[in-house]
Amino acid sequence: MKSLHHCPAPAKLNLFLHVVGRRADGYHLLQSVFQLIDRADTLHFDLRDDGRIQRVNDVPGVPAEQDLVVRVLHRLAEAHRTRHGRAVPGIDVRLDKILPMGGGLGGGSSDAATALMAANHLWQCGFGDAELMEIGLPLGADIPFFLYGETAFVEGIGEAMQPVAGPDCWYVVIEPGVSVPTPAIFTASDLTRDTKPVRIADFPEAHKLSAYGKNDLQAVAARLFPAVGEAIDWLGRYGAARMTGSGACVFCALPGEAEADQVLRQVPGSWKSWKAKSLVRHPMKKLLQNSML
Ligand SMILES: C[C@](O)(CO)[C@H](O)COP(=O)(O)OP(=O)(O)OC[C@H]1O[C@@H](n2ccc(N)nc2=O)[C@H](O)[C@@H]1O
Ligand SMILES: Nc1ncnc2c1ncn2[C@@H]1O[C@H](COP(=O)(O)OP(=O)(O)OP(=O)(O)O)[C@@H](O)[C@H]1O
DSSP states (O other): OOEEEEEEEEEEEEEEEEEEEEOTTSOEEEEEEEEEEEEEEEEEEEEOSSSOEEEOSOOTTOOGGGOHHHHHHHHHHHHHHHHHSSOOOOEEEEEEOOSOTTSSSOHHHHHHHHHHHHHHHHTTOOOOHHHHHHHHGGGOTTHHHHHHOBOEEEEETTTEEEEOOOOOOEEEEEEOSOOOOHHHHHTOTTOOOOOOOOOGGGOOOGGGGGGSSOBTTHHHHHHHOHHHHHHHHHHGGGSOOEEOTTSSOEEEEESSHHHHHHHHHHSOTTSEEEEEEBOSBOHHHHHHHHHHO
16 A cells, blocks of 8 residues: 555544642643544655655644654654664655644644554554554653544553543534643643542543543633633533643533534634534544555
8 A cells, every 4th residue: 555645633622631740750640531523634645665754735833844743753764663674665744734733632643643553554564552652652642542542531641541431422612712832831830730639430421521520721721821711711601611631722512513503603703613523433543444454
């Protein structure tokens, strides 16, 4: 096989996100339920024969050499060389980006995870998920989750995952129009870092999970970026609205598409908003399975 086109890199929502401690290296210990949704960037891959790794389109705000996709593919190529003793054939990547940066939707990590899955296949590296996770983790704390590919209770800094049943619902997501730099949230002096650890056994039924717990990063993000707080207050009229990740996006679960459409019609025009359906499994898993048949 020489190419893989239309590869999805779906967004995630953090249904809750608790900061339960801090490691000696400054990284924060988190507890969170991550769920995939069906809004996605799209990547296209074509094999080259000169060993080069190239992004072939412009992505505003992300120079090719800084793109997590390009960087993670270099790490995969290096791991391949170490394992098999020969260089990879190279690859062209096109990235069609719709997920906002600094949105808390994990867009960059998801792009990188999709690239790892696609190139592992095209280059016939033969790495398993655990090895791909190890290659990806240093570049993005959310990359292991996207490789795992199912609703998960995530602990540590993003490397420890257990499956959980997530809600089967629609989400309305508001982009408050600001890009939140994750480090600014984690270094804030008013961030609380001592939420009591929870256990899966404490969780409510799946359909109530998006209203369980809280996002500990939300108060800091809303203080630094008032538009985040405004969006939460507005969306809160329709249900348990909260921020995802380190922000800026805000979401609320609705039981069906019609209810989501109803909310979307009311969203003030100054905010970009959209609906998305919860996913059970990463769509790349099926795509790769089919392409192996
Ligand atoms: C908070 C989450 O949005 C939850 O999904 C993510 O874990 C953040 O992932 P991200 O935006 O990809 O962030 P990374 O690039 O991994 O980390 C950016 C910076 O945030 C801080 N950081 C990140 C994750 C973490 N568990 N503790 C931290 O303290 C570190 O200073 C790190 O240098
Ligand atoms: N392919 C990529 N897509 C998006 N951002 C990228 C990419 N490669 C590198 N970046 C850099 O990563 C930063 C964070 O982008 P990303 O979209 O992952 O943020 P996020 O949605 O806030 O993530 P998280 O939920 O993990 O906090 C961007 O500001 C950008 O500089």
